């Protein structure tokens with residue numbers, strides 16, 4: 001029950017009973033005990049906010065602690081601090097150079113974590129863990145970013161060990177697209193779904209898979225690497241060493257490369273989007289082509305995973321209106337009928353915040369360690 005509240009933030013007694021599969025009376029008895037222990041509280045604030053919910057929502061006691069999420073993106077880092085009731089207490093971001101050094105980025109992030117903890121009022125001893133997202137696939141057995149990472153200085157680093165030394169807290173590490181997926185399920189566009197594919201299109205193309213409400217990593221953490229699906233084995237070289245991966249056709253560099261001959265070399269993503277939204281036929285065509293190619297790849301994924309929802313995120317999310325039509329059409333054309341008709345294509349609701357929020361969600365999903373008040377007492381005694 002504590003784990004369910006940690007993962008979901010707010011749940012009523014009736015929802016807890018349904019999810020655990022026990023009677024309402026049994027849930028009520030346990031809830032009364034957990035409220036008595038100070039681990040669970042009734043959230044009158046949430047009840048007042050959403051009067052459509054029947055019953056008083058319960059949360060973990062926000063005073064009992066919280067978690068930190070850190071996202072290292074290609075050119076920025078973001079830190080989010082949230083309490084156990086999933087309320088964001090503090091959040092900020094910093095720019096990173098395109099060719100940033102990973103260790104310097106970790107120094108900067110650790111300083112920001114310290115600053116935001118001070119602002120949030122959460123004591124460092126109350127932080128259950130730090131969930132860190134890194135740019136690129138992570139070997140889940142070692143926690144180290146793999147050579148296909150889009151930022152080379154991260155490759156092979158013991159990120160959990162090194163960042164934990166800097167912040168003095170337990171650290172969990174994952175690919176930031178996986179964290180984006182988790183965040184959209186916990187906080188964002190996929191809240192009503194449990195089987196979800198999250199796609200992040202930017203300079204790199206990444207993805208995350210959530211099945212049954214839990215992140216699906218596969219044997220070594222490589223699941224969701226949609227960007228390296230082979231589209232044409234004789235196509236252009238990809239940074240992973242293969243030819244013709246999806247990323248070389250739909251990633252940001254491909255979009256800008258297609259427009260360079262007609263719009264010049266200084267075009268950037270913001271301009272591309274502004275021009276497309278202003279009606280420029282060339283930019284709209286490039287985004288539509290990207291949607292079609294991406295949709296074909298996603299149709300294959302739909303046939304294998306049969307998700308309920310596909311969330312389009314990353315720097316791509318603001319272009320949703322221009323790409324979602326072609327994506328939808330390609331899925332309808334290329335996926336099996338029942339797989340195509342059962343999937344919704346939705347825009348990310350969390351935008352550039354998704355991955356850092358996912359870091360917080362990762363701690364609540366996998367690193368909580370507060371199953372009972374006794375466990376917490378043991379943890380506190382160990383400090």
Ligand SMILES: [Zn+2]
Nearest residue numbers: 228238240245
């Ligand atoms: Zn590749």
